[in-house]
Amino acid sequence: MVTLSDVAKEANVSKMTVSRAINHPEQVTPELLELVEKAMDKLHYRPNSAARALVNNRTNVVKFITLEDIDTTEPYYMNLLFGVARGLTKEQYALQLVTDIGDIGKSGDDGYIITGARQADYDLFDAFDKPFILYGENRHGYDYVDTDNSLGEKIATKYALERGYEHVVFIGLDVKEPFEYSRENGYLSTMQQAQMPTQIYRAANHSHQSKKVVLDNWEKFPQNTCFVCGSDRLAVGIIWALLEKQVKIPEEYGVIGFDGVFLDQVSNPKITTIKQPTFEMGEILAQMLLQKIKLSGAPQGEVLLEPKLVVRDTTK
């Protein structure tokens, strides 16, 4: 193993100069800096993460906390997770996955990335003595990363109108959470701007729930209706209902989903959807948390990323 000392010897300086060259390069003269860098390159030096962690009183570990029931959103989180992992690994950080909130104190960590948080969970967070970043909008001032949910449904609604659907209905998730309100607002504002009447239904995030909503209210959905949905799962259920009614997709009825992870592609027909930049969000989550750790907890603010419309087979 190559250590600081080895590099120091190679460069004919002291260990400290090498250490400084890495952590505070501005404190060392350009000549020495170059010498040190050459020596590091030559010896393929890589800092020992454990030693660094020990002296800095860190663990170099971040916990990824999933509060939501994993089963309902699996593929979605997979992308987020790989994004987080990439962001962390760059900085020599590693990951622990926790689904049981009680497990948090059981091993060391430097901070948390929290997903699937609901209003009811916010109390927990105030007890944390480590920095954390939420994945998902909140109105409590916690740092977070999310898709621009409102923009997403604006894009979806606008597209439905442009494609000539005469009625656009919103099928949302029946949760009282900021991200859902944002999505509904995106739909509402676009419809109002177009001076179109609005119709909103809500269902739990299961395909058979949204299917039921459509079947139960079938008489309210004339031909040439497009369903703008709060998730791809809901979109899938709506497609089931439409298939059962033996109507034509996308000619007679349109469907636009939200998420764009996995489900949209394994569905038949494939779903036109609002795709979230899941991987990128994960990477940004990691960057923000690492930054927050470095700055001993300084607020990092809110980041909203642009979703993109992906046109497939459920819109004309």
Add this chain to the structure above:
Amino acid sequence: MVTLSDVAKEANVSKMTVSRAINHPEQVTPELLELVEKAMDKLHYRPNSAARALVNNRTNVVKFITLEDIDTTEPYYMNLLFGVARGLTKEQYALQLVTDIGDIGKSGDDGYIITGARQADYDLFDAFDKPFILYGENRHGYDYVDTDNSLGEKIATKYALERGYEHVVFIGLDVKEPFEYSRENGYLSTMQQAQMPTQIYRAANHSHQSKKVVLDNWEKFPQNTCFVCGSDRLAVGIIWALLEKQVKIPEEYGVIGFDGVFLDQVSNPKITTIKQPTFEMGEILAQMLLQKIKLSGAPQGEVLLEPKLVVRDTTK
């Protein structure tokens, strides 16, 4: 932060006795052991993982390497990953996710869990200087964990016959990998035992591929045929084909999938499938790797876990 010294003081012993009480309890007298344990409890002592890693020349980090294209199997790996994470966290280990094999040398680690390995990848492994465990059968003597693939398809085939399907066809994955051979063998041996004629088709692991296979060979599948599949993805495609042919599922045609992760449940109708114990396999992978690290690379052998038949709506 509570350290060894604090515990030592509390128990009126030296640091070393505390350290030994933790790592080599058999080397310390029962009386002292109890004293130490009480002190640890009282002070809520938790070993500093970084310090431990430093002195043991470890990183306490394991890399989870996904060689297969993530997109094709996402939800499947999610469960595996959470299982791995649980196994690691128990031992204060953390995780790094890598999809690009070139990233392996870039940061420290104590070992690897490798998924999606194909014959072509085996050369890479011999270059590793750290312990690793494969997820997935192999015939090269590498330690691995997998489902009992042969048993899985035996169960599926047997069930299809029991339920009175007169023809049972196997639709497998067109990869030349041990797990696939095992699955085919499970089907073949069961059919031969029942003195039934066999029929095998293979397709890439995409729903539209298996759909095509069924449609292209439709005349070879009389009523009362059950399709036993190498994956749920293939099963989904077969269902699409059957729906297109407007035949009755499960009365006229049956379908049995393989995997039992996510897809089987979001499909409509829901798929009868062979469910792999994915989470458990992940946990065992972690345990085996940690053990192998502890024993400086000693072979851990092979572990096959029993899959389970989950009856849903695609079999009568």
Add this chain to the structure above:
DNA sequence: TTGTATGCGTTATCAG
């Protein structure tokens, strides 16, 4: 600007 000494928390070695 650079170097020296010291300590982070733990474990192995060796002496008692």
Add this chain to the structure above:
DNA sequence: CTGATAACGCATACAA
């Protein structure tokens, strides 16, 4: 069986 000491690799405080 138990304890004192040194060492792991790095970074901070202080001295030069």
